[in-house]
């Protein structure tokens with residue numbers, strides 16, 4: 001069963017093209033990571049698939065039903081953890097869950113059971129009587145997740161749920177995503193943390209300027225990585241024209257320049273070291289060092305996108321260590 005299928009989605013805000021012909025498919029049971037920097041279009045995408053933002057073009061199917069026609073039937077299957085925390089500060093943890101549960105028509109014994117489960121799941125049982133205004137940022141985020149789980153959704157959408165929280169809460173949230181997936185819940189997880197996507201997602205899509213640049217299961221992506229070798233060449237001075245020359249060599253898949261260092265991704269069936277050294281020398285650059293890198297998700301991201309993402313979600317052009 002396909003949990004989400006999106007075909008050629010287009011969303012404009014005035015002149016800004018926020019989603020540019022975006023297509024993707026999420027299979028039931030996957031933890032699907034939508035990975036991209038601030039402004040890439042992640043929240044817009046979520047708002048579109050929830051029917052909260054009208055789309056300009058494209059089709060959306062959730063559990064193989066068209067969103068347009070079946071929104072009211074599909075909604076009870078979906079849980080949403082929004083980027084902004086949506087809780088009532090002047091109610092206790094338990095009262096908040098009780099209120100959100102009642103919105104899903106839960107009441108009595110079933111509501112109590114679901115609240116107990118959700119509190120246990122995010123490890124907030126001991127905080128049940130605390131007012132939300134007195135919780136730490138991490139505890140609020142965990143409560144936000146608990147509220148989204150009360151009605152036992154089959155498809156959970158989480159929009160950057162670990163931004164700005166302590167390490168312990170982050171670990172707890174990542175572990176709970178993995179646990180939920182094991183219990184059969186499909187998860188769409190947006191993030192700008194590459195290492196989170198690497199750690200918990202079974203499939204990942206790289207999104208930039210509203211387009212999917214690369215997408216696949218982790219195995220497929222890692223398979224791609226193993227088809228390439230990454231060579232790092234430290235230069236005495238940088239030259240953008242050299243990057244263009246190297247990109248033209250047969251067998252070079254990508255080349256980016258970062259802090260006077262060339263990062264070249266090469267088809268692993270090719271040995272291009274001689275050609276690389278010659279090209280660099282002809283360009284008048286001096287080679288300070290050459291090293292070979294074992295690829296990781298972060299390195300793949302940099303090689304494909306030409307940048308990495310910092311803690312705050314901003315694009316950073318320096319290479320990773």
Ligand SMILES: Nc1ncnc2c1ncn2[C@@H]1O[C@H](COP(=O)(O)OP(=O)(O)OP(=O)(O)O)[C@@H](O)[C@H]1O
Nearest residue numbers: 013016018036037038039040041042043044045313
């Ligand atoms: N309501 C809106 N009106 C106009 N422009 C918008 C609106 N919402 C988002 N945008 C713009 O659309 C683009 C995509 O924004 P979006 O919030 O979807 O990105 P994002 O990947 O979720 O980033 P972030 O992590 O910063 O939330 C950005 O350029 C943003 O400024």
